[in-house]
Amino acid sequence: MKAIYFITPTKKSVDGLIDDFITKSSSRYKAAYVYFTDFCPDNLFNKIKSSCAKSIRRCKEINISFFPYESQVFTLNVPDAFYRCYSPTLEKTKDNDAVMQVIAEQIVTLCATLDENPGVRYKSGPSDKASKLAQLVEKNLENYYKTDEKSQIKAKTHSQLIIIDRGFDPVSTVLHELTFQAMAYDLLPIENDTYKYKTEGPAGKEQEAILEEDDELWVKIRHKHIADVIEYLSISALAQLMKKMPHYRKEISRQVVYLNLAEDCMSKFKSNIERLCKTEQDLALGTDAEGQKVKDSMRVLLPVLLNKSHESYDKIRAILLYIFSTNGTTQENLDKLIQNVQIESDSDMIKNWKYLDVPVISSSAAQQHKHPRRDRSSEETFQLSRWTPIIKDVMEDAIENKLDSKDWPYCSQCPPTWNGSGAVSARQKPKASYQDERKSSARLIIFVIGGITYSEMRTAYEVSQAYKSCEVVIGSTHISTPKRLLDEVKSLSKPKDMVCNKDE
Secondary structure, rough: OEEEEEOOOOOHHHHHHHHOOOOOOOOOOOOOEEOOOOOOOOHHHHHHHHHHHHHHEEEEEOEEEEEEEEEOEEEEOOOOOOHHHHOOOOOOOHHHHHHHHHHHHHHHHHHHOOEEEOEEEOOOOOOHHHHHHHHHHHHHHHHHOOOOOOEEOOOOOEEEEEEEEEHHHHHHHHHOOOEEHHHHHHOOOOOOEEEEEEOOOOOOEEEEEEEOOHHHHHHOOOOOEEEHHHHHHHHHHHHHHHHOOHHHHHOOOOHHHHHHHHHHHHHHHHHHHHHHHHHHHHHHHHOOOOOOOOOOHHHHHHHHHOOOOOOOHHHHHHHHHHHOOOEEEEEHHHHHHHHHHHHHHHOOOHHHHHHHHOOOOOHHOOOOOOOOOOOOOOOOOOOHHHOOOHHHHHHHHHHHOOOOOOOOOOOOOOOOOOOOOOOOOOOHOOOOHHHHHHHOOOEEEEEOOOOEHHHHHHHHHHHHHHEEEEEEEEEOOOEHHHHHHHHHHHHHOOOHOOOOOOOO
């Protein structure tokens, strides 16, 4: 019997492969077809060559050491990535260097799969993480795209790769989002994209539904505001449909799932979250729903902190938005907030943002340079959903060639100038022409070190639909929900052996 090996090129995997063919008489299989998910280092390749070369029928690197989570979203599945990238314990250590190298290699496999050799640029700032990773990616791209003995490099393709660290937009990581996918993953216990719910009736059974890319209805509604989702699915209309056309029950079963999901979201929203959202939006934007400037952020914050029905996580999120909005606070004020809200055991969820170069304690030296915001006052929006992730501004500015080269330097030569000649409504584009445009379009790849939010994922689709000239792909080491991110921030001050898996 022959065997196919689909493995990561690590010492452990290679040793396991060799063990299966250690001697001809005790070989487990007649022959092996080996496919590596990434580049195989010379030392491991030579180890295979010297140990079991005769048993290997094929050995190939297929460069897919990334996970395509959605059609325009990818992750790298790097264990404990947030801690390894941002913990002060690992800063400037071999461990930090190693994880950055692994991430760089994985990003290159994405580029190779897309057949792109992009111009690499990064957000400059107090942290050198984005710069460091960008340089590593550029170096790995050069190595990958050497095409002959003369070491000629494949020309840069009509694309850009922009690398950003997680401290660039802290607001979007803690804000309550009211678009369907982001809201559901924030408020409900969805694990591994599996939503659990109970059917109606006295003998209601627990059911499971996978929220996946293959479901056309999910793809259609996941980025809609919760109010629009409920209107789209229409409970009463569904009930009438069920009565009149019982033979269509299987076809509308998915709609019932999403109605349950929407109802569960709204139940959480009405019980507590609705009160929080206005405060969060006012703090995040610095203006209220009428466009009036918030003069006293503490006055906006206090009702949330005094409300006993709000959970500690929600109060911490509100405190962070207050701190982000004021570019830090005084040590005395921070201590009072922590003491009065009684979150001493979770205070590192607030304090540790300093390791992401986000000002927590205000000082002249800690002033954070913020990306200039685009004017969206003419855009229609819900009062409790006025905030737009900053990364959307970056995407649009990049496509329109408006990114400041000092703030967003290239690591090497620029790709050909983009033709970012204005936006067009997705409604104006027939589906066929949209697909044709995509085949010949430029591509913008955004990578965030240390997690992306569901709201940021949504913006990739919005910008791609709005611009003819570019497809936006966004990715990170992993996808974060607000609760997960706060737990990760809290862990930054812990010793490595309390956070990282010893087997990794």
